Amino acid sequence: MNAEKKVHKTDFLIIGSGIAGLSFALKTATHFKNASITIVTKNKKNECNTKYAQGGISTVWNKTVDSFEQHIQDTLIAGDGICNEDIVKMVIEDAPTRLKELIDWGVNFDKNKKGEYSLGREGGHSQDRVLHHKDITGAEIERALIEQVEKAKNINFLTYHYAIDLITEHQVTKKRITRKEKTTCFGAYVLDEKKNKVKTFSAKVTMLATGGNGQVYSTTTNPVVATGDGIAMAYRAKAEISDLEFIQFHPTALYNPGEYPAFLISEAVRGEGAILRDYHGKRFMQRYDDREELASRDIVARAIDNELKKSGTPNVYLDCTHLDYDAFKKHFPNITEKCLTLGIDIRKDYIPVCPAQHYICGGININKKAKTSIKNLYASGEVTRSGLHGANRLASNSLLEGIVFSHNAFYNLTKRFHKIEFPTNVPQWNDSGVVKNMEKILITHDRNEVKTIMSNYVGIVRSNERLLRAEKRLLNLYEDNKRLYDHSELSTDLCELRNLITTAYLITQFSKNRKDNKGGFYNADLIKKEL
Numbered sequence: 001m002n003a004e005k006k007v008h009k010t011d012f013l014i015i016g017s018g019i020a021g022l023s024f025a026l027k028t029a030t031h032f033k034n035a036s037i038t039i040v041t042k043n044k045k046n047e048c049n050t051k052y053a054q055g056g057i058s059t060v061w062n063k064t065v066d067s068f069e070q071h072i073q074d075t076l077i078a079g080d081g082i083c084n085e086d087i088v089k090m091v092i093e094d095a096p097t098r099l100k101e102l103i104d105w106g107v108n109f110d111k112n113k114k115g116e117y118s119l120g121r122e123g124g125h126s127q128d129r130v131l132h133h134k135d136i137t138g139a140e141i142e143r144a145l146i147e148q149v150e151k152a153k154n155i156n157f158l159t160y161h162y163a164i165d166l167i168t169e170h171q172v173t174k175k176r177i178t179r180k181e182k183t184t185c186f187g188a189y190v191l192d193e194k195k196n197k198v199k200t201f202s203a204k205v206t207m208l209a210t211g212g213n214g215q216v217y218s219t220t221t222n223p224v225v226a227t228g229d230g231i232a233m234a235y236r237a238k239a240e241i242s243d244l245e246f247i248q249f250h251p252t253a254l255y256n257p258g259e260y261p262a263f264l265i266s267e268a269v270r271g272e273g274a275i276l277r278d279y280h281g282k283r284f285m286q287r288y289d290d291r292e293e294l295a296s297r298d299i300v301a302r303a304i305d306n307e308l309k310k311s312g313t314p315n316v317y318l319d320c321t322h323l324d325y326d327a328f329k330k331h332f333p334n335i336t337e338k339c340l341t342l343g344i345d346i347r348k349d350y351i352p353v354c355p356a357q358h359y360i361c362g363g364i365n366i367n368k369k370a371k372t373s374i375k376n377l378y379a380s381g382e383v384t385r386s387g388l389h390g391a392n393r394l395a396s397n398s399l400l401e402g403i404v405f406s407h408n409a410f411y412n413l414t415k416r417f418h419k420i421e422f423p424t425n426v427p428q429w430n431d432s433g434v435v436k437n438m439e440k441i442l443i444t445h446d447r448n449e450v451k452t453i454m455s456n457y458v459g460i461v462r463s464n465e466r467l468l469r470a471e472k473r474l475l476n477l478y479e480d481n482k483r484l485y486d487h488s489e490l491s492t493d494l495c496e497l498r499n500l501i502t503t504a505y506l507i508t509q510f511s512k513n514r515k516d517n518k519g520g521f522y523n524a525d526l527i528k529k530e531l
């Protein structure tokens with residue numbers, strides 16, 4: 001591999017092309033007409049968690065029946081006492097304005113016969129308030145945003161460009177930086193995956209919008225690009241990170257062994273009245289929560305986990321047989337079709353489901369303005385810990401978080417961008433002393449091992465012994481990977497493995513340090529009362 005012998009200068013460097021990255025790009029491109037904006041994304045333009053979002057985006061749209069106060073309360077209850085109330089209030093009150101912008105950019109949300117937006121419901125919501133596009137809301141959002149980005153003359157959209165590391169004083173001064181020191185971000189090193197060259201991007205502002213890290217688990221709804229790169233890069237750059245122990249497992253991924261990632265059966269299906277049944281066809285949610293099937297996700301996922309452990313069976317069922325088939329098919333055409341391809345006719349068959357990793361609630365600390373603890377480094381979306389979700393994210397609050405914080409970052413920059421200078425002395429990537437990695441299979445083995453460790457020991461229900469085992473095994477993997485990384489020619493899969501190990505280790509450490517069970521964190525040794 002060659003390090004490219006030049007430095008690419010761009011005013012804004014945006015890493016990631018999900019809802020957070022693209023909405024930030026559009027806002028900056030429209031306002032700063034003379035600025036250069038570069039989006040780098042490691043796969044196709046639209047490959048990201050956003051693309052797979054099904055249920056939709058929550059917002060208080062119909063104020064005659066709903067109110068900001070109710071949405072705020074639902075979010076706080078789901079977050080299990082550790083949301084930042086100011087942030088929750090800000091996000092929920094801004095939501096309708098941000099949603100109108102998405103509509104103006106061309107996102108089509110479904111309407112009812114009266115021509116009003118049709119509002120769905122999901123777990124933890126006390127009202128119908130989820131705007132959606134059938135059961136493919138995320139794909140519709142990506143379509144509309146990419147169409148707008150392609151029209152913008154000052155955006156350079158680079159696909160198959162993989163961000164390896166952020167550039168800070170650490171690279172510029174060659175000094176070891178401690179976590180307490182104030183640092184500045186000067187851009188990033190990016191692997192051009194097609195040309196196999198590392199490019200150096202020097203930027204006035206860097207936006208990290210790299211999404212989550214579901215790929216650390218064996219069963220996840222997240223696509224293969226979700227490898228925690230942003231969290232790991234920020235951690236190496238000494239940014240503040242928190243709440244990584246709060247992992248959200250979606251209760252109802254389709255149980256279809258061999259399919260990876262897992263196909264999601266949207267919570268909106270339960271919002272329409274679908275019922276959970278155990279392996280023998282009996283209802284069970286009434287024994288766990290008064291809200292039954294529409295309790296928050298952490299509660300439903302743990303209830304299913306408990307049922308599976310008790311019965312020794314691999315799945316429970318979602319019963320839609322009593323629902324109006326035509327209405328169901330209209331709202332959920334993708335799910336209906338997927339079931340049919342597997343021979344499941346939802347009019348008479350139950351859908352086999354089980355929980356799967358779905359979302360990471362913690363991440364890089366940001367403030368209201370989407371600023372991280374590193375100067376000129378902003379972050380937005382699933383990669384962050386903004387204070388909105390607390391210990392457990394309320395369904396359909398995530399796409400919302402991305403558009404609100406990307407707007408806030410943009411707005412903050414309208415006030416300070418003119419004062420930011422281009423960095424000087426940004427060193428090019430140094431690839432001396434590396435050799436071609438001949439044994440790619442080692443990367444595959446290690447990647448699988450991370451998934452097994454995390455699923456076995458750092459899953460829905462953890463314990464002190466399990467966490468200790470995970471820590472020891474991940475440390476071994478870290479050592480092996482470091483040796484490989486330091487001497488091998490870089491590749492995306494090697495860098496991803498490094499980030500998977502880092503984030504898996506961090507989730508384990510945060511879990512070890514947590515002394516009370518909350519939301520998406522549950523350590524059986526801390527339980528006083530059995531489920």
Ligand code: FAD
Pocket residue numbers: 015016017018019020021040041042043045046047048049050051052053054055056057058137138161162163164209210211212221222223225229230264358359380381382383395396397398399400402
């Ligand atoms: P993403 O959309 O994941 O985008 C991250 C981007 O960063 C991608 O383009 C990726 O390729 C890129 N990237 C990552 N690392 C690098 C790197 N090193 N270099 C370059 N590029 C990189 N939330 C809701 O609110 N409502 C829903 O209905 C909903 N349904 C969901 C259904 C599924 C199946 C899944 C998986 C998630 C769902 N979520 C939903 C969660 C939500 O989709 C995500 O949290 C949200 O889309 C995250 O947006 P983002 O822009 O932060 O990240």
Ligand code: SIN
Pocket residue numbers: 053054055056264265266267268394395396397398
């Ligand atoms: C779903 O449709 O069930 C996913 C919604 C979400 O993750 O917010």
